[in-house]
Amino acid sequence: xxxxxxxxYDKITDDIGDYRSGSLWRITLHRLFRxxxxxxxxxxxxxxxxxxxxxxxxxxxxxxxxxxxVEDVKKREAPCIHALGCPTDRPQHYFGTDGNVRDLxxxxxxxxxxxxxxxxxxxTFAGVIGTALGAVAAYSGxxxxxxxxxxxxxxxxxxxxxxxxxxxxxxxxxxxxAMLAIAIVSIPAYARVIRSTVLSLRxxxxxxxxxxxxATDFQILFGRILPNALPPLIVLATLGVATxxxxxxxxxxxGLGAQPPTPEWGTMLGSERNQLFSxxxxxxxxxxxxxxxVLGFNLLGDGLRDALDxxxxxxxxxxx
Amino acid sequence: xxxxxxxxIFLAIPVLLAVLVVTFVLARSIPGDPCRAILGxxxxxxxxxxxxxxxxxxxxxxxxxxxxxxxxxxxDLGESIRFSRPVSIILIERLPMTIExxxxxxxxxxxxxxxxxxxxxxxxxSPVDVATMxxxxxxxxxxxxFLGLLLIYFFAVILKDSxxxxxxxxxxxxGMSPTPFYEVFNWPVEEGSLRYHVYGFIANHFIFNALIxxxxxxxxxxxxHLILPALALSTIPMAIIARITRSxxxxxxxxxxxxxxxxxxxxxxxxxxxxxxxxxxLPLVTIIGLQLGTILGGAVLTETIFGLAGVGRxxxxxxxxxxxxxxxxxxxxxxxxxxxxxxxVDLSYAFFDPRIRLE
Numbered sequence: 001x002x003x004x005x006x007x008x009y010d011k012i013t014d015d016i017g018d019y020r021s022g023s024l025w026r027i028t029l030h031r032l033f034r035x036x037x038x039x040x041x042x043x044x045x046x047x048x049x050x051x052x053x054x055x056x057x058x059x060x061x062x063x064x065x066x067x068x069x070v071e072d073v074k075k076r077e078a079p080c081i082h083a084l085g086c087p088t089d090r091p092q093h094y095f096g097t098d099g100n101v102r103d104l105x106x107x108x109x110x111x112x113x114x115x116x117x118x119x120x121x122x123x124t125f126a127g128v129i130g131t132a133l134g135a136v137a138a139y140s141g142x143x144x145x146x147x148x149x150x151x152x153x154x155x156x157x158x159x160x161x162x163x164x165x166x167x168x169x170x171x172x173x174x175x176x177x178a179m180l181a182i183a184i185v186s187i188p189a190y191a192r193v194i195r196s197t198v199l200s201l202r203x204x205x206x207x208x209x210x211x212x213x214x215a216t217d218f219q220i221l222f223g224r225i226l227p228n229a230l231p232p233l234i235v236l237a238t239l240g241v242a243t244x245x246x247x248x249x250x251x252x253x254x255g256l257g258a259q260p261p262t263p264e265w266g267t268m269l270g271s272e273r274n275q276l277f278s279x280x281x282x283x284x285x286x287x288x289x290x291x292x293x294v295l296g297f298n299l300l301g302d303g304l305r306d307a308l309d310x311x312x313x314x315x316x317x318x319x320x
Numbered sequence: 321x322x323x324x325x326x327x328x329i330f331l332a333i334p335v336l337l338a339v340l341v342v343t344f345v346l347a348r349s350i351p352g353d354p355c356r357a358i359l360g361x362x363x364x365x366x367x368x369x370x371x372x373x374x375x376x377x378x379x380x381x382x383x384x385x386x387x388x389x390x391x392x393x394x395x396d397l398g399e400s401i402r403f404s405r406p407v408s409i410i411l412i413e414r415l416p417m418t419i420e421x422x423x424x425x426x427x428x429x430x431x432x433x434x435x436x437x438x439x440x441x442x443x444x445x446s447p448v449d450v451a452t453m454x455x456x457x458x459x460x461x462x463x464x465x466f467l468g469l470l471l472i473y474f475f476a477v478i479l480k481d482s483x484x485x486x487x488x489x490x491x492x493x494x495g496m497s498p499t500p501f502y503e504v505f506n507w508p509v510e511e512g513s514l515r516y517h518v519y520g521f522i523a524n525h526f527i528f529n530a531l532i533x534x535x536x537x538x539x540x541x542x543x544x545h546l547i548l549p550a551l552a553l554s555t556i557p558m559a560i561i562a563r564i565t566r567s568x569x570x571x572x573x574x575x576x577x578x579x580x581x582x583x584x585x586x587x588x589x590x591x592x593x594x595x596x597x598x599x600x601x602l603p604l605v606t607i608i609g610l611q612l613g614t615i616l617g618g619a620v621l622t623e624t625i626f627g628l629a630g631v632g633r634x635x636x637x638x639x640x641x642x643x644x645x646x647x648x649x650x651x652x653x654x655x656x657x658x659x660x661x662x663x664x665v666d667l668s669y670a671f672f673d674p675r676i677r678l679e
Contacts, residue, residue, distance in 0.1 A: 157335050159614075159658055162617055165635055166346045167346070294461040295457065
């Protein structure tokens with residue numbers, strides 16, 4: 001078994017990739033791209049992002065426009081695609097129309113925008129506040145830590161969806177309130193992870209060095225410790241986008257989130273739920289979209305978690 | 321051991337208290353005028369005054385809380401605004417459905433999840449492992465409400481008229497009604513008494529009731545109606561449990577004493593189940609406790625899709641109607657169940673890991 005020091009620098013590898021490039025980010029990206037599941041996730045998300053960005057170009061109709069007097073279509077029409085044989089005198093709707101005679105394809109395309117927006121806003125809100133709370137709790141210690149963590153524990157004592165519903169009960173049914181409710185209930189997860197990371201980094205030597213050089217607590221916390229707490233935060237945030245989209249869709253499905261005519265996939269599923277037997281495409285298409293989106297973020301998050309796993313860094317240069 | 325138990329129980333009490341306070345405050349935090357928000361814009365001043373007095377909303381909030389605590393300790397959870405019935409009675413009618421659903425989903429999730437996780441870990445990177453992990457990823461990504469609809473479509477539409485067909489909604493076939501066990505056994509029970517309520521609560525667990533009274537037609541019918549919802553609800557916890565079991569087992573299987581056990585010549589099954597699995601249990605049990613939260617939340621969605629009259633659906637209906645006594649009472653009960661279940665999980669650590677007993 002070769003001693004680590006005897007392996008030439010440019011021959012150091014692990015089973016995911018090799019290490020000739022230097023920075024953490026280069027290595028991580030390299031390892032990420034080596035995983036097949038993460039690549040699948042990224043392809044899905046690329047399609048999603050493309051659809052969301054170019055929605056006005058891709059969508060043939062206005063997603064909220066009711067077409068009842070405009071065209072000769074009825075509600076809940078089956079998909080009509082001219083290239084696949086639908087007679088050309090009928091107006092073309094790739095996915096058909098929904099219960100209010102709106103083009104489903106356009107609503108799906110704009111729904112991608114809504115979903116991505118939901119995901120990022122919820123995660124940013126919960127992530128920023130959760131990180132701040134966790135970092136302050138861990139760095140301060142003592143009674144501040146105690147109080148913050150007790151409050152987080154109270155949040156965690158409730159089942160997630162139930163607490164979200166209760167918050168929507170207070171604030172009223174709307175997409176913004178649903179997002180706020182889910183963000184609030186998600187805060188403890190970030191706080192806990194950041195707290196445990198900061199706790200373990202607090203005693204590091206570079207922190208002592210910074211303090212000796214005269215840096216303030218704030219400078220140390222935000223300049224030195226938190227940047228090193230980024231890897232678990234990134235993983236949590238990516239997976240968090242998935243659950244944010246899923247949970248907001250759930251609330252919207254129940255009628256407590258996005259209200260019609262907003263083209264949110266959960267709302268679309270919920271309002272057409274009773275047409276499962278007569279017009280299944282109105283249920284399946286939004287459902288598959290939600291599932292694929294969540295799958296994409298989950299795969300990416302899992303891939304990031306494996307790529308950022310510190311146990312597989314230089315310590316893994318020993319032969320296995 | 322006793323000390324550990326007592327300490328854990330003591331720690332759970334403030335949590336329960338906090339749950340009570342938070343729910344109480346949330347239920348009364350509707351912005352604006354509560355009377356107009358609940359009864360509608362057109363409520364007259366007189367109606368509003370009666371409403372506010374009836375629900376004690378004219379007192380300061382800490383007084384309201386103590387009144388509420390006092391009533392709760394006597395079993396009075398308030399009265400539903402919509403139905404003008406005591407919340408506790410509605411709870412007795414609806415909670416058993418959710419308990420049956422949650423319990424079945426949990427059992428399916430644990431049995432299948434743990435089994436799949438162990439098989440995956442033992443046969444690492446085998447086709448079974450890869451398939452299980454792909455399945456787990458899909459399971460976590462499919463929304464419960466979509467999966468439920470897919471299952472209904474498959475079993476009630478595609479498999480219609482086949483012997484495998486399953487009913488798409490409801491708890492029992494229309495027209496069937498269960499006879500409570502105390503009537504079957506001819507136990508006299510006075511209506512409205514405490515025993516009546518307790519027995520009623522037990523009897524509302526249709527499957528259990530049918531089991532002990534020997535009503536096999538009803539038993540089978542109720543079971544058939546429960547299969548799809550329980551299956552849909554169990555998927556996400558199942559996927560998560562499978563993943564945790566796998567990773568936990570993999571960690572343990574790499575340890576030295578497992579290699580020793582193999583070297584001693586123990587059967588593979590004994591090594592895996594007797595040595596490795598027992599030591600992989602701790603993180604697994606924690607996750608199982610947390611998954612109850614997922615199940616309780618997912619029950620809301622499942623009950624809505626499958627038309628089951630359970631606690632979850634009542635919470636949603638109460639949110640629509642701003643019926644705060646129902647919301648308050650049900651959320652408190654559900655959260656209390658969650659807290660107590662996780663307390664049991666905490667206490668079980670001492671059972672699984674002898675080192676903890678000596679703390």
